[in-house]
Amino acid sequence: MGVSTLVITGASRGIGLATAELFAASGWRVLNISRSPIALAGAVQLQIDLSDPDWELTQAEELLEAVSGSDRLALVHNAGLLAKDSVPTLDAAHLARALQVNVIAPQQLNRLLLPSMGQGSSIVYVGSTLGEKAVAGACSYVVSKHALIGLMRSTCQDLAGRGIHTACVCPGFTDTEMLRAHVGADESILGSLAGSMTFGRLITPAEVAETIRFCALNPVINGSVIHANLGQVER
Ligand SMILES: NC(=O)c1ccc[n+]([C@@H]2O[C@H](COP(=O)([O-])OP(=O)(O)OC[C@H]3O[C@@H](n4cnc5c(N)ncnc54)[C@H](OP(=O)(O)O)[C@@H]3O)[C@@H](O)[C@H]2O)c1
Structure with a gap:
């Protein structure tokens, strides 16, 4: 295999x-x-702000130049926006921003990069436990992570026969800035989240990374939703 390139969003920290x-x-x-x-x-x-729907206009060319010469791409849609919002008050602008970062930007990248993706390439979406269930107070995130699973399933169907596979890895509570920012300064909340896992601890970013890599390299995982959540205790 020649040159292999990981194209990933949101690798400045965390997962x-x-x-x-x-x-x-x-x-x-x-x-x-x-x-x-x-x-x-x-x-x-x-350096791209994926919340700007027009980022492609100024930065697509730079992106395509950066992947040129690659024989195989693993495209990992990892950047995410998690806001506190709910059905009674969520307005169109805030919902649109979450959809832009969490769903539309991945599709913008798919469209741009697919012509550069040879056989053996893959597209891995980073979803969430909240891609298949809802909790209160995270409406735009829940909606967008559900939509991301739809995008992954369409990716599988629309790319049939091209030798490119796809999956959606859905982490549970993972110890990153996103989780810490969401729960706030109260460390006891992190403790109770850890207690809601069957292993009594938070997931590490490295554990999710291993799962993403496995999905990216194994075409038998195609069209699959993979929950990487250490087992959540149902109450
Ligand atoms: N942590 C969890 O418990 C958990 C659980 C389930 C799912 N997930 C999912 O896992 C993924 C990674 O989350 P994480 O916990 O690792 O979060 P994180 O540590 O907060 O990292 C988020 C990444 O997304 C990037 N990003 C956010 N907004 C962006 C924008 N407008 N343009 C470009 N990049 C942007 C950030 O980069 P910059 O700020 O530098 O732009 C950062 O690199 C997300 O999709 C998240 O929904 C996380």
């Missing part, structure tokens, strides 16, 4: 950074798309 480190360690080129830079030697950084 994305752990995934980029894992691919880099096995010789993959890494191209990260986020607003702040990735701290990984040798990685290429494209």
Whole structure:
């Protein structure tokens, strides 16, 4: 196999950074798309704000240049926006912003990059437990993560015969800035989230990264929703 490139969104920290480190360690080129830079030697950084629906107009060319010369791409849609909002008050602008980052940007990247994706390439979506169930107070996130599973299933059907596979990895509570920002300063909340897992602890970003990598490299996982959540205790 010639040159293999990971194109990942949101690898400036958290699950994305752990995934980029894992691919880099096995010789993959890494191209990260986020607003702040990735701290990984040798990685290429494209500074793009995916909440801007028009980012393609100014940055598509740079992206295509950055992937040229690759024989195989693993495209990992990892960047995500988690806001506190709910059905009685969520307005159109806030819902549109969440959909832009969590669903529309992945499809913008799919359309741009598919012509550069040879056989053996893959598209992995990072969803959430909340892609298949809802909790109160996270409406735009729940809606967009459900939609992301639909996008993954369409990817599987629409790319049949092209030698490109896809999956949606759905993490549970993972110890990252996103989770910490969402629960706030009260450490006891993190403790109770950990207690809601069958292993009594939060997931590490590296554990999710291993799952993403497995999905990216194994075409038998195609059209699949893979829950990476350590088992959540149902109450
Ligand atoms: N942590 C959890 O418990 C958990 C659970 C289920 C699912 N997930 C999913 O896992 C994925 C990664 O989450 P994480 O926990 O690792 O979060 P994180 O540590 O907060 O990282 C989020 C990443 O997304 C990027 N991002 C956010 N908004 C962006 C924008 N407008 N344009 C470009 N990049 C943007 C951020 O980069 P910049 O800020 O530098 O732009 C950052 O690299 C997300 O899709 C999330 O929904 C996480």
